[in-house]
Amino acid sequence: MQRSVEIVFKALADPTRRGIFERLTRDGEHTVHALTQAGRVSQPMVSKHLAALKRARLVRGCRRGRETHYSARQEALAPLVDWVGHYGVFWQSKMDRLEDVLERMDK
Amino acid sequence: MQRSVEIVFKALADPTRRGIFERLTRDGEHTVHALTQAGRVSQPMVSKHLAALKRARLVRGCRRGRETHYSARQEALAPLVDWVGHYGVFWQSKMDRLEDVLERMDK
DNA sequence: ACAAACAATAACCGTGTGGTTATGGTCTCG
DNA sequence: CGAGACCATAACCACACGGTTATTGTTTGT
Secondary structure, eight states, rough: OOHHHHHHHHHHHHHHHHHHHHHHHOOOOOEEEHHHHHSSSOHHHHHHHHEEEEHSSSSSEETTTTTTEEEOOOOGGGGHHHHHHHHHHHHHHHHHHHHHHHHHHHH | OOOEEEHHHHHHHHHHHHHHHHHHHOOOOHHHHHHHHHHSSSSHHHHHHHHHHTTTTEEEEEEETEEEEEHHHHHHHHHHHHHHHHHHHHHHHHHHHHHHHHHHHTT
């Protein structure tokens, strides 16, 4: 619980990692090679960052032959959203109203 | 812009800092002394963490005599919320609907 | 079968950062 | 005035972390 908040926050605190996540979100699946080309860091570093994002479940990689394809898992942002909902009361009021509305919409 | 996202994420990535912010959010204004008592970290460290939170505008301190009273500024979570809205498309759809609803509610 | 491509790991390095104790600067109060 | 409370800063230390190059293990194409 608290653990995942910790891991997600830490994972997204690094700009390079955020950049990778943002790119995977915008452009979809990418191989390590592709991410290395675009980025300004070496391939091993990309792999390391991907490992960190994977630990936070922010990213999922599937090996396909000799290349690994990574894609973003936006659901993994849930701990972040929950945290804001808990401790950012200003935003919580908005979220609460959202919950109500969504509930009513589903009926 | 990007800068504030960076600073806010980094500030909240540390568990001690998150703890301080959470406490200030729950229990309201506190002096450095009070925060030191509760925490298991030394007073200078509390001051340092408060300085970091202050740089992120997550916290505001006002000197009152010889003690400084700190309180949380939840509005400073905005960059975080915006970022999630931007890159967490899953959550963005919810947020968009929220925006619409709130707009209609205000009329 | 072999060379090259792709990704992960290892080994290493500099620095950023969380932590400490010690010190200094104000303010309060007897 | 002087002692002590409160906070910030300094000086310092250990280590986690972002970065690199070198290496290894698979897989692919010819």
